[in-house]
Amino acid sequence: MHDMSAHAAAHHAPPSGFIRKYLFSVDHKVIGIQYTTLSLVAAFIGMALSWVMRIHLGWPAASIPFLSTLSPNGAPGGVPTPEYYLSLMTMHGTIMAFFVLTAAPMAGYGNFMLPIQVGAADMAFPRLNMASFWVTFVGFVVASATFIIPDGPPISGWTAYAPLSAVGPAAGPGQGRGQDLWVLSIAFFCVASLLGSLNFIVTTIDLRTKGMTLSRLPLSTWAWFINAWVSLLAFAVLLPTGLLLLLDRVGGTSFFIPGGLVVNDKVLQHSGGSPLLFQHLFWFFGHPEVYIIILPAFGIVAHVMPTFTRKPLVGGWKVITYAMIAIGSLSFIVWGHHMFVSGMSPNMAMVFSVPTLIITIPSVIAVLVFAFSLYGANIRFTTPMLFCLGFISLFISGGIGGFFLAQPAVDSYLHATSFVVGHFHFTMGLSAIFATFAGFYYWFPKMWGRMMNETLGKVHFWLSFVLVYCVFMTMHLMGLTGAVRRYSSYVADFMVPQIPTNRFITVAALLLGAVQFIFLYNAIWSRFKGPKAPDNPWQATTLEWDTTSPPPFDNFDGRQITVRHGPMEYDADASVMQTSPEQSIAGT
Amino acid sequence: MSQSELTMSTGHEVLMEPSPYGIEKKKLGMWFFIVADACTFATFLFGYGYMRVGSQNWGTPFEFGTILNGIVMTFVLLSSSLTMLAAVRTTQAGEKASANKWLGLTMLLGTVFAILHLREWFKMIREGWGLFSNPTGGTTQFGACFFSITGLHLTHVISGVIALLIITRGYNQGRYNTSHVETAGLYWHFVDLVWMFVFPLMYLMNAR
Amino acid sequence: MSSNREPGMGSYVGIVIGLMIIVGIEVVLTYQHLPVRTLLFSLLCLASVEAFVGVMYLMHVRYESPLLFWTVFPATLFVLVLLNYVWPDAYRMARMSLGK
Numbered sequence: 083m084h085d086m087s088a089h090a091a092a093h094h095a096p097p098s099g100f101i102r103k104y105l106f107s108v109d110h111k112v113i114g115i116q117y118t119t120l121s122l123v124a125a126f127i128g129m130a131l132s133w134v135m136r137i138h139l140g141w142p143a144a145s146i147p148f149l150s151t152l153s154p155n156g157a158p159g160g161v162p163t164p165e166y167y168l169s170l171m172t173m174h175g176t177i178m179a180f181f182v183l184t185a186a187p188m189a190g191y192g193n194f195m196l197p198i199q200v201g202a203a204d205m206a207f208p209r210l211n212m213a214s215f216w217v218t219f220v221g222f223v224v225a226s227a228t229f230i231i232p233d234g235p236p237i238s239g240w241t242a243y244a245p246l247s248a249v250g251p252a253a254g255p256g257q258g259r260g261q262d263l264w265v266l267s268i269a270f271f272c273v274a275s276l277l278g279s280l281n282f283i284v285t286t287i288d289l290r291t292k293g294m295t296l297s298r299l300p301l302s303t304w305a306w307f308i309n310a311w312v313s314l315l316a317f318a319v320l321l322p323t324g325l326l327l328l329l330d331r332v333g334g335t336s337f338f339i340p341g342g343l344v345v346n347d348k349v350l351q352h353s354g355g356s357p358l359l360f361q362h363l364f365w366f367f368g369h370p371e372v373y374i375i376i377l378p379a380f381g382i383v384a385h386v387m388p389t390f391t392r393k394p395l396v397g398g399w400k401v402i403t404y405a406m407i408a409i410g411s412l413s414f415i416v417w418g419h420h421m422f423v424s425g426m427s428p429n430m431a432m433v434f435s436v437p438t439l440i441i442t443i444p445s446v447i448a449v450l451v452f453a454f455s456l457y458g459a460n461i462r463f464t465t466p467m468l469f470c471l472g473f474i475s476l477f478i479s480g481g482i483g484g485f486f487l488a489q490p491a492v493d494s495y496l497h498a499t500s501f502v503v504g505h506f507h508f509t510m511g512l513s514a515i516f517a518t519f520a521g522f523y524y525w526f527p528k529m530w531g532r533m534m535n536e537t538l539g540k541v542h543f544w545l546s547f548v549l550v551y552c553v554f555m556t557m558h559l560m561g562l563t564g565a566v567r568r569y570s571s572y573v574a575d576f577m578v579p580q581i582p583t584n585r586f587i588t589v590a591a592l593l594l595g596a597v598q599f600i601f602l603y604n605a606i607w608s609r610f611k612g613p614k615a616p617d618n619p620w621q622a623t624t625l626e627w628d629t630t631s632p633p634p635f636d637n638f639d640g641r642q643i644t645v646r647h648g649p650m651e652y653d654a655d656a657s658v659m660q661t662s663p664e665q666s667i668a669g670t
Numbered sequence: 671m672s673q674s675e676l677t678m679s680t681g682h683e684v685l686m687e688p689s690p691y692g693i694e695k696k697k698l699g700m701w702f703f704i705v706a707d708a709c710t711f712a713t714f715l716f717g718y719g720y721m722r723v724g725s726q727n728w729g730t731p732f733e734f735g736t737i738l739n740g741i742v743m744t745f746v747l748l749s750s751s752l753t754m755l756a757a758v759r760t761t762q763a764g765e766k767a768s769a770n771k772w773l774g775l776t777m778l779l780g781t782v783f784a785i786l787h788l789r790e791w792f793k794m795i796r797e798g799w800g801l802f803s804n805p806t807g808g809t810t811q812f813g814a815c816f817f818s819i820t821g822l823h824l825t826h827v828i829s830g831v832i833a834l835l836i837i838t839r840g841y842n843q844g845r846y847n848t849s850h851v852e853t854a855g856l857y858w859h860f861v862d863l864v865w866m867f868v869f870p871l872m873y874l875m876n877a878r
Numbered sequence: 879m880s881s882n883r884e885p886g887m888g889s890y891v892g893i894v895i896g897l898m899i900i901v902g903i904e905v906v907l908t909y910q911h912l913p914v915r916t917l918l919f920s921l922l923c924l925a926s927v928e929a930f931v932g933v934m935y936l937m938h939v940r941y942e943s944p945l946l947f948w949t950v951f952p953a954t955l956f957v958l959v960l961l962n963y964v965w966p967d968a969y970r971m972a973r974m975s976l977g978k
Contacts, residue, residue: 201686203684206699279706280702280706283702284698284699284702288689288691288695289695291684292685315705315709318705318707318709318710319957323713325818329818333802333814334800334802335802336810337721337814354721354809354810354811355811356720358967358971359717359964362963362967426966426967427967430966430967433963642685644685690945691945691949692946693942693946701946701950705950708954720964720967723968723969724968724969724972737905741905744898745901748894748898749894751894751932751936752890752894755887755890755936756890859932859937862932862936863928863929863932863933866897866929866932867925867929870922870925871922874907874917875908875917875918875921877909
């Protein structure tokens with residue numbers, strides 16, 4: 083028996099007034115909703131950017147409505163210039179990777195659900211939590227501001243490689259103020275993420291309620307906890323990288339700028355720096371970042387699936403958790419696989435290639451656990467469950483592409499082709515987004531106290547599922563034939579035959595975008611007009627379902643929560659809440 | 671877990687799992703912040719190492735005067751760690767007047783460090799050093815690395831002094847207690863420990 | 879939560895004086911005209927000793943739960959070890975600028 087420490091919960095009195103309740107709130111639930119809303123807005127902006135890119139790729143001469151109003155220089159007559167195309171691509175990647183994929187599944191749902199799932203009244207540091215959101219918000223505003231400044235957003239990609247990103251306005255449109263604002267936006271995001279990770283880690287360690295041992299933590303909590311560690315260490319390296327880049331840009335230093343560079347017929351004064359150093363430092367963060375994106379997705383699927391299969395995952399909590407720990411740790415030693423053709427030492431290529439192949443092992447184990455957990459299950463095909471099944475399919479499809487890219491010899495050909503674009507969209511853009519949708523449909527009743535429309539949800543799923551394969555599997559094929567990424571038009575001889583394929587992808591992508599409005603309509607309508615949700619509409623087991631929908635201010639109305647069961651116990655078809663009295667359960 | 675970290679409570683006790691680390695959450699949070707900050711400084715230092723290995727004419731320009739100044743700065747910072755320990759001790763014992771004295775001394779020593787550092791900076795700048803200028807004709811990377819790394823550290827020292835000011839004020843007004851002072855102490859010692867690496871790598875390795 | 883096994887202020891004074899002595903050793907070593915690699919290695923070793931002593935005693939980890947040490951130390955060390963991957967390219971940069 084461990085000694086129970088009794089302490090008065092660190093409560094704060096319920097806030098009053100609109101500003102303290104909904105705007106500057108320290109309540110983790112409000113902050114979670116704020117993050118989720120921010121991500122939704124960002125997602126639609128990012129998606130709109132991709133529509134413009136896709137239309138231009140399919141019909142290079144087409145004039146795109148409103149574009150010339152947004153940027154008369156970048157899109158004269160509504161047709162994006164090649165440089166503006168790069169600007170759109172840069173901000174699409176930046177907004178999607180940071181403000182959607184890193185924000186929603188981790189900061190959005192994690193903030194709302196983690197304290198409740200461990201049985202706490204709030205996060206460990208509520209005011210720090212509020213600060214994290216608002217710093218993220220400022221970062222988003224700064225990033226969005228790049229669209230309305232005269233020179234437009236930067237053109238260097240979300241990866242912002244030096245020396246293009248480091249030499250300043252001479253490098254191209256958007257490389258002046260635009261790139262400065264971009265670096266600032268990312269710096270804000272780093273700080274917010276670091277502080278957020280702190281909160282997640284300390285809350286999971288220190289604020290678990292009585293009986294909530296680590297072995298009884300829900301798998302989504304485990305995922306957020308492991309992810310917070312990865313996030314803490316990765317963003318800690320991105321921040322100085324950004325600072326060094328800023329110094330190169332405004333301080334006249336040459337950390338990343340080699341000597342003898344000629345830009346626009348002028349020899350730059352910088353010398354002595356190394357663009358390769360930027361890539362090393364960026365990808366040291368950049369690779370863990372993609373796992374920061376996918377780990378919460380694993381957690382959401384691991385959390386949602388048992389509810390609708392009515393049985394625990396194969397291997398219980400341990401296999402998935404250890405797989406996630408392995409993935410999180412290994413994610414730090416593979417970053418060089420983004421740099422196989424960068425000119426880095428070829429010996430290093432092997433050093434990075436082998437761990438890249440090894441990291442597939444825990445990933446495959448996790449996905450197989452999900453797939454095999456369907457065997458013998460009494461599956462309830464709700465919308466969240468469909469999105470989980472979609473996740474399994476999409477992650478396998480995307481992951482297989484990774485096997486090819488992990489090998490330097492093959493990557494030499496495939497690097498910077500549409501194959502890579504297809505690969506990372508499948509693994510990040512699709513798998514993680516589908517898991518995020520699963521979480522959205524699953525937790526919507528808890529967060530807003532209303533049920534979403536199941537029919538619309540199913541339509542959303544099926545149309546999206548078919549269309550994402552049309553868009554992104556085709557990209558793999560295009561990449562194999564040599565289609566280069568980040569090109570704004572297909573004029574080279576070998577790429578001209580690709581144009582019909584491009585148009586096919588564009589049409590599918592625009593349809594896919596339209597389908598997302600079904601989801602948006604469903605979400606907004608249900609928020610106000612949906613049928614009221616009971617406490618536990620899915621007959622789930624974890625602590626968030628042991629309270630009202632939505633939860634009261636302090637999550638449990640002052641009740642003492644004592645946990646006696648793990649998160650995946652089911653008795654016949656009935657779920658065993660984690661707080662149920664002790665009883666012998668067969669098959670757990 | 672310290673009972674003293676109550677804020678407002680609904681009035682009744684809530685049973686929780688004990689913290690496996692046995693320290694309260696403020697200090698735990700500070701430890702993880704320190705881990706992240708250590709990685710940030712490490713990135714800067716590795717960048718410096720990369721630049722140094724990769725450049726042809728690095729040079730070792732620091733005369734003994736600069737090194738002596740660095741030694742004095744190191745001793746000042748180490749002493750401030752000692753006074754910080756004394757401050758924590760006296761806070762734990764509830765000796766408010768003593769605690770104020772030690773906290774004040776720590777802040778004073780931190781300020782002395784900053785002044786010595788800035789004096790040296792301005793001297794170097796007058797001689798022609800800068801983020802992209804090297805009066806000895808050697809690589810301009812020297813100034814970039816030197817000013818960015820020592821600048822980052824100096825920012826941490828100054829922030830630390832300001833934080834200690836806020837903590838001391840709050841402690842005297844009864845809003846903050848021992849745990850706040852201990853947490854600030856952790857940060858202060860961390861800043862000292864970073865200097866343990868910055869001084870040999872940035873100063874001694876560049877001594878003439 | 880302070881342990882009862884903590885040393886008195888006197889011991890802390892001794893520890894800080896010890897750290898100052900190590901700094902002194904570092905300075906003396908600097909002026910011994912050692913090869914650069916040897917000096918760097920020695921300074922890094924001594925600095926690591928200082929940091930270790932600082933973490934264990936000044937930052938109190940010696941008297942805290944072992945779990946704190948085994949969480950904080952390996953995590954930080956992990957990142958520090960991995961950053962060493964940059965050296966092969968640093969040396970290539972050096973060789974390239976010599977025209978090799």
